[in-house]
Amino acid sequence: xxxxxxxxxxxxxxxxxxxxxSYALLDAAGKNPGEAFSAEELRSVRVVLAAGGRKLGGDIMxxxxxxxxxxCYGTGYDGVDLKAAAARNIAIGNSPGANASSVADMALAxxxxxxxxxxxxxxxxxxxxxxxxxxxxxxxxxxxxGGRKVGIYGMGEIGRRIAARVAAFESEVGYxxxxxxxxxxxxxxxxxxxxxxxxxxxxxxxxxxxxxxxxNADILRRLGEDGHVVNIARGSVLDQxxxxxxxxxxxxxxxxxxxxxxxxxxxxxxxALPNVVLAPHVGGHTLEGHVAMQxxxxxxxxAFFAGRPLPYAVSS
Amino acid sequence: xxxxxxxxxxxxxxxxxxxxxSYALLDAAGKNPGEAFSAEELRSVRVVLAAGGRKLGGDIMxxxxxxxxxxCYGTGYDGVDLKAAAARNIAIGNSPGANASSVADMALAxxxxxxxxxxxxxxxxxxxxxxxxxxxxxxxxxxxxGGRKVGIYGMGEIGRRIAARVAAFESEVGYxxxxxxxxxxxxxxxxxxxxxxxxxxxxxxxxxxxxxxxxNADILRRLGEDGHVVNIARGSVLDQxxxxxxxxxxxxxxxxxxxxxxxxxxxxxxxALPNVVLAPHVGGHTLEGHVAMQxxxxxxxxAFFAGRPLPYAVSS
Numbered sequence: 001x002x003x004x005x006x007x008x009x010x011x012x013x014x015x016x017x018x019x020x021x022s023y024a025l026l027d028a029a030g031k032n033p034g035e036a037f038s039a040e041e042l043r044s045v046r047v048v049l050a051a052g053g054r055k056l057g058g059d060i061m062x063x064x065x066x067x068x069x070x071x072c073y074g075t076g077y078d079g080v081d082l083k084a085a086a087a088r089n090i091a092i093g094n095s096p097g098a099n100a101s102s103v104a105d106m107a108l109a110x111x112x113x114x115x116x117x118x119x120x121x122x123x124x125x126x127x128x129x130x131x132x133x134x135x136x137x138x139x140x141x142x143x144x145x146g147g148r149k150v151g152i153y154g155m156g157e158i159g160r161r162i163a164a165r166v167a168a169f170e171s172e173v174g175y176x177x178x179x180x181x182x183x184x185x186x187x188x189x190x191x192x193x194x195x196x197x198x199x200x201x202x203x204x205x206x207x208x209x210x211x212x213x214x215x216n217a218d219i220l221r222r223l224g225e226d227g228h229v230v231n232i233a234r235g236s237v238l239d240q241x242x243x244x245x246x247x248x249x250x251x252x253x254x255x256x257x258x259x260x261x262x263x264x265x266x267x268x269x270x271x272a273l274p275n276v277v278l279a280p281h282v283g284g285h286t287l288e289g290h291v292a293m294q295x296x297x298x299x300x301x302x303a304f305f306a307g308r309p310l311p312y313a314v315s316s
Numbered sequence: 317x318x319x320x321x322x323x324x325x326x327x328x329x330x331x332x333x334x335x336x337x338s339y340a341l342l343d344a345a346g347k348n349p350g351e352a353f354s355a356e357e358l359r360s361v362r363v364v365l366a367a368g369g370r371k372l373g374g375d376i377m378x379x380x381x382x383x384x385x386x387x388c389y390g391t392g393y394d395g396v397d398l399k400a401a402a403a404r405n406i407a408i409g410n411s412p413g414a415n416a417s418s419v420a421d422m423a424l425a426x427x428x429x430x431x432x433x434x435x436x437x438x439x440x441x442x443x444x445x446x447x448x449x450x451x452x453x454x455x456x457x458x459x460x461x462g463g464r465k466v467g468i469y470g471m472g473e474i475g476r477r478i479a480a481r482v483a484a485f486e487s488e489v490g491y492x493x494x495x496x497x498x499x500x501x502x503x504x505x506x507x508x509x510x511x512x513x514x515x516x517x518x519x520x521x522x523x524x525x526x527x528x529x530x531x532n533a534d535i536l537r538r539l540g541e542d543g544h545v546v547n548i549a550r551g552s553v554l555d556q557x558x559x560x561x562x563x564x565x566x567x568x569x570x571x572x573x574x575x576x577x578x579x580x581x582x583x584x585x586x587x588a589l590p591n592v593v594l595a596p597h598v599g600g601h602t603l604e605g606h607v608a609m610q611x612x613x614x615x616x617x618x619a620f621f622a623g624r625p626l627p628y629a630v631s632s
Contacts, residue, residue: 109425147603280440
């Protein structure tokens with residue numbers, strides 16, 4: 001009999017194929033497990049597979065009295081109540097760095113799309129403006145990457161990979177993070193100093209109470225009129241309302257977002273703007289990113305059921 | 317009295333400001349100079365400023381009996397009849413490499429936009445599909461950059477810079493060009509071999525009769541179903557009709573184009589496709605790119621009027 005794994009959140013079927021080959025999956029398909037399964041089934045659950053950004057508190061943990069581990073699919077675990085898990089002796093696993101390269105690629109895709117106005121350019125051709133030689137203020141030559149100082153907020157697995165990519169574009173690279181790292185980039189002493197120094201700010205910091213709305217109207221203003229902000233971390237880090245105002249008033253020139261305050265919703269004020277590039281939280285969603293995340297999930301599950309510590313564990 | 321420079325093609329006024337500070341500009345504004353100026357004015361012209369991709373043959377040269385130099389704004393000079401110029405002892409100048417970094421950035425902007433489906437992603441949010449959890453075949457996870465072999469066709473100033481950028485994305489980099497270069501990338505012996513080897517082909521080769529439509533249906537087919545082609549060189553190198561068919565039949569997955577067969581026109585068959593990213597020949601059009609191109613133009617003009625050889629000369 002294969003061991004049981006409760007799938008707590010909604011995942012595409014294709015992402016569960018490899019895990020289902022070795023385990024019996026109880027798929028709650030995004031529903032409350034108390035509604036999806038009988039009390040007896042819930043008592044037999046020793047491990048859940050979760051989306052780390054979705055809320056997972058003590059209430060859910062208490063429905064699963066045999067729960068020994070929460071395995072997050074992906075890097076993030078900001079939705080998990082770490083204290084509640086620790087109090088119940090529940091281990092937490094994730095996939096650190098598994099999709100970091102794919103997320104870093106998305107950061108550059110959004111940065112280049114924003115700085116080089118790819119959406120405006122494409123629309124300018126498709127609506128016939130180019131053929132008609134129509135003038136377009138948004139198509140005027142802008143500062144490119146070579147003339148830019150690019151600031152990276154956060155220097156973890158993803159921030160590091162973003163920095164390596166940005167450096168290849170002949171941009172100057174600076175960063176701010178809680179501590180200085182052994183990397184060949186300029187360290188700025190605060191987020192304010194980073195925003196003053198750079199004109200492109202890429203957010204790659206871990207979400208949490210201390211970073212909630214830390215990129216606010218003041219930070220955006222410091223980027224300047226030709227400034228761009230890109231967020232591939234979590235929607236909570238960036239004050240989305242302040243961003244809408246900054247883009248509308250042209251306090252900054254553009255933005256690229258893979259994450260939002262309340263996913264899967266992007267407010268109308270944001271989607272009405274021409275100077276923002278939007279992506280539906282797909283930074284890590286490449287074929288190779290999913291294989292790497294599944295490798296971490298499978299290694300964590302195998303270790304858990306063998307009574308060993310999780311190889312990819314979140315230290316709480 | 318400042319020396320006269322005939323502006324042969326249509327340029328935005330902002331691009332001529334610096335040149336106009338040192339020279340008296342006769343602006344034909346894209347019209348035939350024979351219509352725009354009197355015979356006497358034309359006789360006094362010793363140098364023209366031209367867009368290198370626009371046709372400039374012996375007929376125009378013969379209207380300007382005093383012509384000693386054709387200075388191209390930008391890297392390309394494929395529109396200039398080199399033989400006709402040589403027969404009339406007319407020197408040709410360009411701006412080699414001046415905007416190479418900006419063009420290479422655009423190559424990556426289009427590559428990432430195509431591989432990571434940036435237009436589809438943005439549309440998926442703006443039309444409400446994400447909020448409604450609508451399935452979208454185009455949003456399924458694809459192979460990202462890390463799992464890719466990227467082929468670069470042409471290893472000049474631009475190709476070299478594209479290669480350095482692509483390598484930062486953890487992709488394998490290969491190239492084909494007329495001769496092997498001292499670069500740390502895999503050399504393939506033919507364009508066919510390059511297309512067989514890679515799944516992303518970036519065209520960075522100089523245009524000319526020998527490269528006309530060299531990227532044809534056969535080359536595209538060799539890229540495979542998850543293949544992408546990006547063209548930032550000249551429209552003539554890529555068989556645009558074959559590309560439309562390959563994108564429509566899903567022989568390849570996507571494309572990014574900054575150049576077209578007949579600019580400023582992109583045919584309806586192309587603009588109707590969702591799996592192509594279009595830009596109106598703006599690869600080199602950054603502020604820093606224009607400053608660098610103007611630096612070359614000014615250096616060429618200064619040398620010409622001082623009777624010295626052009627510092628940025630095209631060898632014919």
